[in-house]
Amino acid sequence: MSLLTRPTGFRGGLHLDDRKAMSACRPIRIAPVPPQLVLPLSQHAGNPAKPVVQIGERVLRGQTIAVADGFVSVPVHASSSGVVVAIEPRPIPHVSGLSAPCIVIQTDGRDEALAQPEWAPIADPASVDTRSLREIVRRAGIAGLGGAGFPSFIKLSPGRPVETLIINGAECEPYISCDQQLMAEHADEIVRGIRVMLHALDARNCIIGVEDNKLQAIAALRQATADDPDIEVRVVPTRYPQGGEKQLIQTLTGREVPSEGLPLDVGLVVHNPGTARAVWRAVAHAEPLISRIVTVTGGAVAQPQNFEARLGTPMRFLIEQAGGYVHAPGRLLMGGPMMGFALPSDALPVIKATNCILAAAPGELRPDEPAMPCIRCGECQAVCPINLLPQQLYWHARGREYAKARALNLFDCIECGCCAQVCPSHIPLVQYYRHAKTEIWAEERERRKADAARERFEARQRRLEREQREKEAARARRKAELAARAAATPAPPDRGGAAQ
Structure with a gap:
């Protein structure tokens, strides 16, 4: 990719070969409806949706198959008609590479929609x-x-x-x-x-x-x-x-x-x-x-193009619709070469966040070369569109000095990759920043859990102390009441009489 300069409204940045x-x-x-749809319950930021269908149930296009769970959550709908054949963890397109719960629909080829939509147009x-x-x-x-x-x-x-x-x-x-x-x-x-x-x-x-x-x-x-x-x-x-x-x-x-x-x-x-x-x-x-x-593109694809694809469609199915591979891809990404992430397989499903499937030919993208020591050239700082100090952030992230990294506005980094793109030492700077953010988030979660535990303990102690005070006060009241009744009760008369 050629790197040129051009005036713009923000500092830094790069002019890249767009290859669009x-x-x-x-x-x-x-795109046609595939034989099988895999619909992750988490296709959005926030809580995953909760399934409301059962294995063996027939569903129709547009039907809600999972409802929102909490405020920051949205439902999932059937992309076509068919039968639910599984509700289980499946690999999903995510930077973590982990599996997540999915609803799997075996489509019936009819693409039948609900007779009445779930809300009125x-x-x-x-x-x-x-x-x-x-x-x-x-x-x-x-x-x-x-x-x-x-x-x-x-x-x-x-x-x-x-x-x-x-x-x-x-x-x-x-x-x-x-x-x-x-x-x-x-x-x-x-x-x-x-x-x-x-x-x-x-x-x-x-x-x-x-x-x-x-x-x-x-x-x-x-x-x-x-x-x-x-x-x-x-x-x-x-x-x-x-x-x-x-x-x-x-x-x-x-x-x-x-x-x-x-x-x-x-x-x-x-x-x-x-x-x-x-x-x-x-x-x-x-x-x-x-x-x-969804854009299906890259030098390894026979006929790069854009598809309107049903959510849950296997990426391999879309690549086949684009003529398949002309040769094995050197790299397979979801997203672009700057902010996308590597996919372990093309069998993963299209989700709401899938804007591009990039199957690059070998050597088409900048190769992953071994990182060398930082030479302090300052190129990373010159291209940073946020005006951060990437070199300093790198040192603090590498040294696990997360408080210092945060003080340098680590969380303003948009992970655009400009700094890594121009680094002559091939240091994967964005990976260090992502790792540091993850560690900080983990520390904050642990701190919140510890704070919550401490608050529960302190609340319990306050409750026990309050209950103890209430018990003591109740005992004191009962003792006072008994004393008051005893004082109010007249002494019995002396029936023995005095000696004559």
Whole structure:
């Protein structure tokens, strides 16, 4: 990848070969329903959903098969009709590489939908109260389709005034073109979804940020918003990581989100174009989130392209729809080469966060070379879009000095990989940062558990002391009552008489 410089609204960053033309040269194709669907109960940030179906039960497309468990959770729906053949742990696409509970559906080839949707479609969303709209978004199981997978209804329930909604159409990661194609081919549905979101947020206006290398998407969005003065399409420079939430905000508005803060802290909410379309489909068509656009690309794929794929589809099935492998991939990733993670197999299912399946040919991506000692060149600091000190963070993370790393704003790192990309010593800097964050989170969990245990112990001690005081007070009262009764009782008369 060539590294060039170009002016932008945030410091640092890189200009990378985007390699999006590989998959963006073909229109989105609707993928067939596979013979089997594997639907993880955790496809979003927060608590996994709870199954409400049994093995052997026949389910229909759009049917709720797992309900939300807690506030930060959303349901899971059947992506097609068929029979539930298993509810068990299966490997899922996750950076940990671990298995998780899944509902497995053997499809029947009929793709039969529910006779009646689980909620009523709304012809005029502007006439409906915002609470009802947010409840539909939750029931539809919509989680952010940009990759983070945060439940969308929560971001539509900010609890504070929102000035502007931002739609992140930058999609700066190389190879990935799912949002680009979606904006080019379904701009009208995205804009309708934006109007629903504006109503739900009670926000005044919306800015759609699109990088300047997506000409068809820009033209389609401008045509779709021509009659809507509250929605502006704004073109931003193509520069990685322009699609980072805080970076796009700074480019579009000049505002900086506070350290470890949220866009809401500066009156903004950010959503993905795919999420906006899913919101429209849920509200206007009573359609839950059962599919998404997925980029299948890389030098090892015969015909890179974008698919609208049912959630739960095995990745291998999509790769076969793209012509299969021309040769064994050198690396298999979910996501792009900068922020994606390695997959142990192509048998894993497509989930709500699957924006790209990248099967790179051997040597296509930067090879994993042995790390050498840091030479203190400062290149990592020069490209950091957050203006952190990557070298210092590396030393503290490596030395397990996590308090010092946190003091240097470790949690502001968006793990974009710019520092590792330019490091001449090939140090896997982001891996150190992720490890440090994980350790800090683990320490905080242990501290919270210890604090909770201490609070329970102290509460028990207070309760025992209170009960002891109450017992002593009760004994004292009984003793006083007995003494009072004894004092009030007259002495019996002396029947013996005095001696004469």
